[in-house]
Amino acid sequence: MTLRAIITGASSGIGLALAQELDRRGWELALLARRTELLTEAVATLKRATAVTCDVTNAVAVADAVRRAETELGGPFDLAVANAGIGYPTHASKFNAEAAGEIFRVNVIGMINLFSAVVPSMIERRSGRFAGIASLAGHRGLPTASAYSSSKAAMQTFLEASRIELAPYGVGVTIVNPGFIVTAMTAKNRFRMPFLMKVDRAARVIADGLERGKRVIEFPRPMSIATRLMRHLPDALYDAIMVKRT
Ligand SMILES: NC(=O)c1ccc[n+]([C@@H]2O[C@H](COP(=O)([O-])OP(=O)(O)OC[C@H]3O[C@@H](n4cnc5c(N)ncnc54)[C@H](OP(=O)(O)O)[C@@H]3O)[C@@H](O)[C@H]2O)c1
Incomplete structure (x- = not known):
């Protein structure tokens, strides 16, 4: 039986690489x-x-896009990946509410719009998986990335709560937390990006985790460990470390 996936933000970067990887594995795809x-x-x-x-x-356009893609491919989705996202620096001292709000509209509301369009059918069929490409940046508030890192934290907690609620219906939920990946989004970064990973490798890690039904896919491993340690640092120590980097 052929499996069907829909991926948002599939015109470039992680979304496109994941589409190519799932295509190699025999999935039918809506981009x-x-x-x-x-x-x-x-x-x-x-x-x-x-x-x-x-x-x-x-929201209306996303619901319509899902229906059109289902008709085109001949059936509902087994996997939906909320990957579309944007990120740029936001500064508390010269705050721009429109720019910060746009990050939330794409990263969080965009994910919710896809969720609302695909999950009812998964519940009805008692099968399927919803995944969101969050980020390791969601584990703590990163200075100059308040909107981006909080949007990713919102994605993580939304997906975590949904995972527990949807389990009895046979619907899986996966949180994907990548570190730095080579894409258009990171091309503009002028700082050193530790453990920077190529996008095709990231796509393989994500596809492996999704096919195994993992709750959380987090990589590269050293960055995952480092951010999880940072999460448990006392606040005063975290502030002292981060203030030097700002
Ligand atoms: N690169 C990293 O290091 C990294 C690390 C952690 C997490 N992530 C997350 O991974 C996801 C993909 O990012 P990327 O690095 O692959 O960046 P990217 O190459 O810039 O891709 C972003 C994708 O999102 C789409 N998009 C943006 N706004 C949209 C909108 N309003 N409606 C529909 N699609 C929209 C873009 O397509 P169009 O412009 O054609 O609409 C594009 O396909 C994002 O959620 C990002 O936060 C990236």
């Missing part, structure tokens, strides 16, 4: 993002895939 030409190019290289142009911040 969703705003840049139609990139989606069309990507779909042309995949065995069985469809492209749907859509802005994840628009």
